Amino acid sequence: MSTAIKETQKMIEEVLDAYPEKAKKDRAKHLAANDPTGQCSTCQVKSNIKSRPGVMTVRGCAYAGAKGVVWGPVKDQITISHGPVGCGQYSWWSRRNYYNGQTGIDTFGTMHITTDFQEKDIVYGGDKNLDAALHELKGLFPLAKSMGILSECPVGLIGDDIEAVSKKAEKEFAMPIVPVRCEGFRGVSQSLGHHIANDTIRDHILGKGLLEKSTPYDVALIGDYNIGGDAWASRKMLEELGLRVIAQWTGDASINEMGIAHKAKVNLVHCYRSMNYICRHMEEQYGIPWTEFNFFGPTKIYQSLRKIASYFDDSIKEKAEKMIEKYKPAMDAVIEEFKPGLEGKRVMLYVGGLRPRHTIGAYEDLGMEVVASGYEFGHSDDYKRTYPEMKEGAVIMDDATLYELEEFTRRLSPDMVGSGIKEKYSYHKLGVPFRQMHSWDYSGPYHGFDGFPVFARDMDMTVNSPTWGLIRRKK
Amino acid sequence: MKIKDHNELFQEQEYIDQFERKKEFENCPTAEEVQRIAEWTRTAEYRELNFKRQNIKINPAKACQPLGAVFCASGFEGTLPFVQGAQGCVAYFRSHLSRHFKEPMTAVSTSMTEDAAVFGGLNNMLEGLENAYTLYHPKMLAVCTTCMAEVIGDDLNAYIRTAREKGVIPQELPVPFAHTPSFVGSNITGYDNMMKGILTAVTAGRKGEPNGKINIIPGFDTYTGNYREMKRLLDIMEVKHTILADVSDIYDSPNSGEYKLYPGGTPLADAADSINALATIALQKYSTSKTMDYIGKEWSQSAVALPPIGIKNTDRFFEELSKITGKPVPQEIENERGRAVDAMIDSHPYVHGKRFALVGDPDLLLGLISFLLEMGGIPVHVVCTNGDKKFLEDAEAILSESPFGREGKVYTGKDMWHLRSLMFTEPVDFLIGNSYAKFLWRDTGIPLIRLGFPLFDRHHLHRYPIIGYQGALNLVGLIVNTVLDEMDRKTMNTTSFDVIR
Numbered sequence: 023m024s025t026a027i028k029e030t031q032k033m034i035e036e037v038l039d040a041y042p043e044k045a046k047k048d049r050a051k052h053l054a055a056n057d058p059t060g061q062c063s064t065c066q067v068k069s070n071i072k073s074r075p076g077v078m079t080v081r082g083c084a085y086a087g088a089k090g091v092v093w094g095p096v097k098d099q100i101t102i103s104h105g106p107v108g109c110g111q112y113s114w115w116s117r118r119n120y121y122n123g124q125t126g127i128d129t130f131g132t133m134h135i136t137t138d139f140q141e142k143d144i145v146y147g148g149d150k151n152l153d154a155a156l157h158e159l160k161g162l163f164p165l166a167k168s169m170g171i172l173s174e175c176p177v178g179l180i181g182d183d184i185e186a187v188s189k190k191a192e193k194e195f196a197m198p199i200v201p202v203r204c205e206g207f208r209g210v211s212q213s214l215g216h217h218i219a220n221d222t223i224r225d226h227i228l229g230k231g232l233l234e235k236s237t238p239y240d241v242a243l244i245g246d247y248n249i250g251g252d253a254w255a256s257r258k259m260l261e262e263l264g265l266r267v268i269a270q271w272t273g274d275a276s277i278n279e280m281g282i283a284h285k286a287k288v289n290l291v292h293c294y295r296s297m298n299y300i301c302r303h304m305e306e307q308y309g310i311p312w313t314e315f316n317f318f319g320p321t322k323i324y325q326s327l328r329k330i331a332s333y334f335d336d337s338i339k340e341k342a343e344k345m346i347e348k349y350k351p352a353m354d355a356v357i358e359e360f361k362p363g364l365e366g367k368r369v370m371l372y373v374g375g376l377r378p379r380h381t382i383g384a385y386e387d388l389g390m391e392v393v394a395s396g397y398e399f400g401h402s403d404d405y406k407r408t409y410p411e412m413k414e415g416a417v418i419m420d421d422a423t424l425y426e427l428e429e430f431t432r433r434l435s436p437d438m439v440g441s442g443i444k445e446k447y448s449y450h451k452l453g454v455p456f457r458q459m460h461s462w463d464y465s466g467p468y469h470g471f472d473g474f475p476v477f478a479r480d481m482d483m484t485v486n487s488p489t490w491g492l493i494r495r496k497k
Numbered sequence: 498m499k500i501k502d503h504n505e506l507f508q509e510q511e512y513i514d515q516f517e518r519k520k521e522f523e524n525c526p527t528a529e530e531v532q533r534i535a536e537w538t539r540t541a542e543y544r545e546l547n548f549k550r551q552n553i554k555i556n557p558a559k560a561c562q563p564l565g566a567v568f569c570a571s572g573f574e575g576t577l578p579f580v581q582g583a584q585g586c587v588a589y590f591r592s593h594l595s596r597h598f599k600e601p602m603t604a605v606s607t608s609m610t611e612d613a614a615v616f617g618g619l620n621n622m623l624e625g626l627e628n629a630y631t632l633y634h635p636k637m638l639a640v641c642t643t644c645m646a647e648v649i650g651d652d653l654n655a656y657i658r659t660a661r662e663k664g665v666i667p668q669e670l671p672v673p674f675a676h677t678p679s680f681v682g683s684n685i686t687g688y689d690n691m692m693k694g695i696l697t698a699v700t701a702g703r704k705g706e707p708n709g710k711i712n713i714i715p716g717f718d719t720y721t722g723n724y725r726e727m728k729r730l731l732d733i734m735e736v737k738h739t740i741l742a743d744v745s746d747i748y749d750s751p752n753s754g755e756y757k758l759y760p761g762g763t764p765l766a767d768a769a770d771s772i773n774a775l776a777t778i779a780l781q782k783y784s785t786s787k788t789m790d791y792i793g794k795e796w797s798q799s800a801v802a803l804p805p806i807g808i809k810n811t812d813r814f815f816e817e818l819s820k821i822t823g824k825p826v827p828q829e830i831e832n833e834r835g836r837a838v839d840a841m842i843d844s845h846p847y848v849h850g851k852r853f854a855l856v857g858d859p860d861l862l863l864g865l866i867s868f869l870l871e872m873g874g875i876p877v878h879v880v881c882t883n884g885d886k887k888f889l890e891d892a893e894a895i896l897s898e899s900p901f902g903r904e905g906k907v908y909t910g911k912d913m914w915h916l917r918s919l920m921f922t923e924p925v926d927f928l929i930g931n932s933y934a935k936f937l938w939r940d941t942g943i944p945l946i947r948l949g950f951p952l953f954d955r956h957h958l959h960r961y962p963i964i965g966y967q968g969a970l971n972l973v974g975l976i977v978n979t980v981l982d983e984m985d986r987k988t989m990n991t992t993s994f995d996v997i998r
Contacts, residue, residue, distance in 0.1 A: 042631045044624065073584060075607040076625030077632060083585025098525065106644050106679035107554065108561030112589035114933065116596070120503070122516050125936065126917075127535045128526055132936060133914075138554040139680040144648060155553035161546055162555075162914075165526050165534055175583055175645040176680065179614060206583040207610050207645050232524055251503045258515055268522050278524035359498045424603065425632050428756065444591045448601040451756040466503050475500045495754035 023062060026415025030055030031064070034417070037429040045074045052420035056412045065409075069420045070401045072210045078424040080372070080444060081398050085109055087215025088204030089172040091296055092223075095119035095247050095272040096280060097129040098167040099200075100159055103136040104152065104184065105174025109206070110136040118461050120248050121274040128165040135159070139176060149182050156191045156199065167277040168198040168227070178205035198277065200226045211399035211421070213295065213375065220299035223280055228300070231281020239265045239334065242283035244301060244312070245293030245376075248273020250466015255473045256292070256317050263327065264341045265334070271297060284308045288333045290315055292469075295375030295404055317469040318377075318477070319384025320353035349471045357387060360478040363486050365389035367437035370430065372396045372422055372445065373459045379408040381440070381459065384468075384477055393434055396422050424448070438485050453493045455484045544918035548911075555914035556933065558856050558949075559883035561679035564590050565687030565717050565784070566641035567604045572742030573695060574762040575636030577629055578604035581622055581651055582643025586679075597719060597951040598748040598959065603758055605629045609645055618651045619659065626657075626672070627665040633758060636765055637699075638666070640674035641691055647678035671765070673698030683883035685784035685858060688717040692742060693788045699765060700772035700796070708773045710737040711822065714788060716781025716860060719950040719959055721749035726962035727780070733829050734815075736822050739767045739774065749960060772796050776821045778803050778814075780964065781860035783888060805964045806864025806972075808838060808871050814965075833966040840970050841872055844977040847998070849873035851980065852904070852925040856880040856916055856934060857949040859888040864963075865929060865948065866892060868972055870899040877904050878919045884909035913937060927979065944983045946976055 034053045038046050048071075057065035073079035082090070085103075090113045093101050103110030114134040123129025137155050139148060156169060169191070171184050188199040202222050204215045241260060246253040253273040260267050268286055269279035283289065289301045289312035301312035313333065315326035324346050331342035367390045371378045378395040385392055392412060396419025397404055405418065412418070417430055427445060431454060439449050440459035449456035457463050457480060465480050467473040506512065526534075537543055567578035567590050580587050587606035594602040605628075607613075607621035629638060640653055653674040660666050675694035677687045692714065713727055724745035731738045746761025771777070776799035777792045779785040785802065793800040799821065805814040811834070815826045852875045855862055859881050866876050879892055889909050896902030908915060913934060920928070920941045928937055931949040938945040952958050962968040981998055988994045 040632060042627050045628050045631075072610060073608045074624065074628055075609075075621045076579070076605045076628035076630075078603065078605045078629075079584060079608060080588065081584060082588040083583055086585050086588070098523075102553070106561055107557055107559055107683070108564060108586065108589065108679050111557070111560050112564075112593045116592070120507075122519075123525070124531055124535055126914075126940070127538065128531045134554075134556050134933075136554050136557065137552065138557060139644075141678070141681050144678075144680055151552045154551065158550040158553050162538075162543075162550070165531065167524075175643065176648050179645065179648040206585040207614055210610065212585075233522070251507055254507060254512060254515065257519070258511065261515065261518075267519075270519070274519075276523035276525060279522050282522065355498070423632070442592075443595050444588065444602070446601075447595055447599060448756045451601065451750065451752055451754075453752070453754040467506070472501075472506055475498070476502045479498075479500045479502075493752055493754045 024414055027055040027057060027062060027065065030415045030417055033433055037426060037433070040425065045077060048074055049426070053426070054418045056409055056414060056416040056418050058410050058412065058414055060406070060409055066402075067405055067418050067420045069397070069405060070210060070213060070399070073421055079421055080424070080442065081211040081421060083206035083212065084204040084208040084215035084218060085172060085174055085206045086113060087212030087296070088202050088219040089113060089215070090117055091212060091247065092216055092219035092272055093170050093172060093202065095121065095131065096170075096275045096277060097121040097123050097131045098165070098276050100130050100135060100163060100166045100169045102155070102159070102169060102171050103134070103174060104148070104171045105137065105176050106139045107136055109174045110134045116461070117247065118249050118464070118466070119273050120251050120254070126163070130163070130166065144176055144180055147180060147182050148177065149184070149187050152184060153187050153191065156187070160195055166197075168200060170200045170202055172202045173205050175206045178203065178208070198226050198230070213399040213401070216296040217299050220297060223300055224303050227277060227280045229281060229284055231278040233268060233282040233285050236285055237266050238287060239338070240268045240286050241265045242269040242271060242286040242289050243267050244271045244283070244289050244291045245297035246270065246273050246469070247293070250462045250468070252467040252469040252473065255467040255470035258472065259317070259327070259345070259470050260290070260330075262341070262345060263331065264338050284310065286310055288313060290330060292317065293376045295400065316380050316383065317473070318381045319387040319474055320350070320357075321387050322380075322383040323470065323474070353471065353474060356475045356478050360482045361389045363482050366391070367485055368393045368434070370394040370434060370436040370439045371459065372398070372419060372427060372439075372441040374398050375400050375404060377459050379404070379411050382411045384474065385481070388478055388481060390481070393417065393436060394419065394430055396420055438481070453490055453495070455487065455490060457481065457484045539921040541922050544922050547915060547918045554882070554912050556936070557882045557912040558880070558931065558933070559858070560593070560684040562677035562682055562684065562687030562690065563641050563643055563679060564593065565684035565689075566675055566677045566691035568594060568684075568717065568744065569688045569691040569742045570639035570641070570695065571602065571604070571747050572744035572762050573637060573639070573768060574764045575759045576639050576762060577633055577635035577637075579625065579629060579638045579640045580604060580606050580643060581618055581640060581653065582607065582609055582646040584608040586643040593951065594748070596953050598721070599956070600748045600750065601756070603633070605633070614645070614649055617649060618646055619656050622651075622656045623660055623663065623665050626660050630666050630670065635759070637671045637673070639691060639695055640672060641677040641687065644679040647676060671698055685717045685860070685883060688784045689787045692785065693791050695768070696741070696771065696788065697791070699769045703769045703772050704796075705773055707775065708770055710739055710774045711818070712739050712741055712771045712774045712777040714741045714777060714779040714785050716779060716784035717858065718781060720961070720963055721745045722960045722962035723964045723968065726965050726967055730830065730965055733827055734818070734824055736818065736824060739763065739771050741768060741771060774798065776801065778818065780804055782863075783859040804860055804864050806861070806968065807868035808834070808841070808966070808969055810864060810867055811965055811969065830966070837966040837969040837973070840973045844973050845873055847977050847980045850875065851927060852877045854878040854880070854916060854920055854925045854928045854943070856913060856930040859884045861949055863888075863891060863895060866895050866902070866905070868969065870895070870901045872973070872976075873901055875901050875904055877906070877923065877925050878916060879905060879907045880911050880913070880916045880919075881907070881909050882912050917941065944979060946979045948975070
C-alpha cells in the first residue's frame, strides 16, 4: 500500500473518531483513499445503503429522483405531486430543466401542481379526489399529452390505489396517465426514484410514440436534463456529427420523444446513474446498443465524439475528426485564457450520481486537480468508473455528511468546492470558493463545445473573485 | 474573451433552427392551436372553469408545516432542528431556506425508510438523537415530524422519553417537540406548533419573579431585517425584551471566514425566563395563534398580536407597547414616523389610484393591504392559499374601513392559477407576491413587486425591514420605484420620458 493511500486512510480514521460507535462502523465503509488500479481491497467504498439517522446526510428521496430528476422535465406532461403541498413546493422549477413551449398552455414544466392532501384524504383515502383532479386538469389544459401521478409518502402508507384511478382516466382521456410509486420513504436516496421512473416510462410510454421515418443515423440522447441548456448544446454537436436525435430524455422532452427512443440505432447516455435501467431494457427488448459518453471539457468531448462515431459508418467518423479539428482552436483558446488563473488549483467535489466523475476531465483541462470526490447516491458501478479517473490517495466519499465535508475541507484545504445549495453557503462562510454543481449556479450550459467556455469562465470567477480576499479572519 | 451563456446562446439562429427541427419529433400542437388555447385561458369562461376546481392546486402559495417548524426551531441558541420522518423532506427544507436567505441551514432527519413504515420510527429516533447529539453538540434538539411519521403514528413524547431512559441523550438536554403533519395547515401552522412546543418545554417549572421584559414573537417572518429593526426600536424605547425565535443571526450571519453551526438565536436562558415577562407581543397573528392562546391561558400573561406593517399598524404597536410598559414613545421614533409619512406624501401621486393584486401568507397580506390603503392604492385581488375564514373576515374588515378598499375581494384557499384568471379578466396595474409570481408577470405583463417568501430571484431583499416606520419607508421606496421603472419602460419612446418625477 502506498504512502499516499496510507496517509489518506489515517486522515479518514481521524475524521471518523467523532462518531458514536455504530455510526462510525457504518461510515467507515463509505470513505476511502483512492486506488486507481482497483487492487487495494480496502479502497472500495460501500454505496447505495441507508443513511444513518441524525448525521445530516445531503441526500434526498425517491420522489426527488422520480419527479425532480426524471419526470419533471417532460414538458407536455402534467406532473402532479400527489400528496401534501410541500414536496412540489420545494422542487418547483429548482432544477432549471430548460424547455421550449408556452407554459400553462402546451407545456407545464415550471408549474407546481398538487393534490394538496388534507387530513380527510389521509383518513378516507385520496383516490376519489385524484380522479376528480385529473378531470379538472383535463378541462383546464386540453393540450396536455399525458399526466403523471408522482406519489408522496402518505399515498403508499394509506394504501391508495392510484393505478386503478390512472387506468380509468387513461381510457377516458385516451392519453397516458402514469402512476409513479415514488413515495419518499422508498429506498435510500433519489436513486430508487430514478429506477421507478424508468420503469414507468417502460410500462406506459415507450413504444407508443410516432416516428414517420427512420434513418441509419437515428440516436436518442438519454440522461441529459437540459440544465441551463446542456442537452441543447449536446444536441447541436450530435447533429453536426451527422446524427439525427430522435429523442431527448428528459430535458426539453415531449411525451412523443419518450415513446420513440426504442427506434434509435444507438442510445447515447450521459447520466448513466439515472437512466441506465431503461437503456438496458431497450437493449434486451429491442436490441439497441447503448454507450456512455462525456461532454464535459475538450479532452473528454474529443474521446466521446470518436466513441460515438465508432457506432456508425466512415462518413460519421470523418465528421468527428473534422469537428475536433474545427473546434480545437476555440477550445485551446479557452484553456489559454483561463488556465493561468486556475493551474494547480485543487478541487473537492460532492454531487449526485454523475458529475463527481464526469467533470474531472474538464477541471484537468484547465490544469486543476480533483483531490476528493463523492456521490450522494452513486452505486458501486459509479465508483468503479471513478477510481481510475482520480489520483492515488484522493478521498472518495459516499453519502457524506455535513460534518465529514467540513472536516475534509479543513484537512485538504481545497481551492474550490463543487457541491449543492445546502453546502454552498457554509463554504461561503468558510471563505472557500464554491460552485453549485447541480444547477450550475444558475449558469450553463456546461456540456459540449458551447458549454466548456461557460464552465471555464465560471470556475475562474469562483476561484479568482476578489470578494474572497475581503474576508477578515480573527487572528 | 466573449463568452455566451444560456442568456444569449439560445437566442442564436443556429439554436433557433435546431429548436424548429426538434419539433419533428415532438408531435406538438400547431402554433395556431396553442395561440387559440392561450387566448381562451384569458377569458371569463376559462375563469369560471378555473374557479370550479376543487381537487387540485396549481401554483399554490404556501409551504408545509415542518418547514415552518424547522424555521422556528433554528431561531433558538444552539438548537438543531430534528425531523422525524423520511429524509427527502429535510433536504428540501434546507434547500428552500438556503435559496431564500443565501445562508446555510442545518437540520437533521431520522432517515426513515420502508422498515420504519412497518415497525415504527423508534429505532430511527434513538440512533438519530445519539448521532446528532454526538456529532453536532446542540444545546437543544427541537423535534418535529414529516407526514410519514404522522401517518404511521409515531409518538414523539414516548420516543423521547425512551431515548432519555436508554441514555442516548443526557437527561438535562431540552428536547421539545411538535407534531407537524404536512396535510394539516401550512408553514405558518408548523411555526406556531413548534413555538408552542419549545416554549412549553423550556419554561416548565420556571415560573418565578416577574422580569419586567416584553416577549416578542415575530411569527413566520422571513425578513431578517425585521428582527434587527424590532430590536433597534425596543432598544431606543429602552424596553427590555426577548425575541422568541430570533433567526436574525442564523439567516444573516457575518462572514468572518469561519463556519458556525449555531451562529446566534434566542439564548435558552432567556427563552426559559419568557414565562416571567410582563407581556408577549406577536408581530403576526395567524402564525402564532395557538402559542398566544397558550401564553394567555397557561402563563396568565397578557398576550396580544400587534403586526407593525404600515403607519397605523405601527402606531397601534407603539401605543400598546407604551401602555404595557408605561414608557413613552421617544421623540426619535416619532421622528422616524414623520420621515416615513413625509416620504409617503411625496410619493403618493404615483401610487394613488393604482390597482394591485396581492398573493402571500395571511399576516403579510393584512399588513400590505393596510399599507396600500394608507397610500391611496387600491387592493383589488387578494389571494391567500393558506388563509382561513378568520383571515377572510379580518381582511374584509380592513378593506371596508377605507374608500380605497371597496373594490377589494379576498380569495382564501385559492392559488396563483386562480389569480392568473383574475388578472386577465379584471386587470390591475401591479402585482405583489413572491418570486414564483414572476410567472404571472410573464403571462399578464403586469409588473411584480417582490414581497414575501420565498424570494429566490432577487438578492438581499429580506435584509431590509418592512416593519415599523423604517419598514414603511422601505415599502414606499420599493413600490414607488417599481411604478416609476415601469413608467419609464412604457414611455421610453415618447415625450413623457421625464427626468424629474
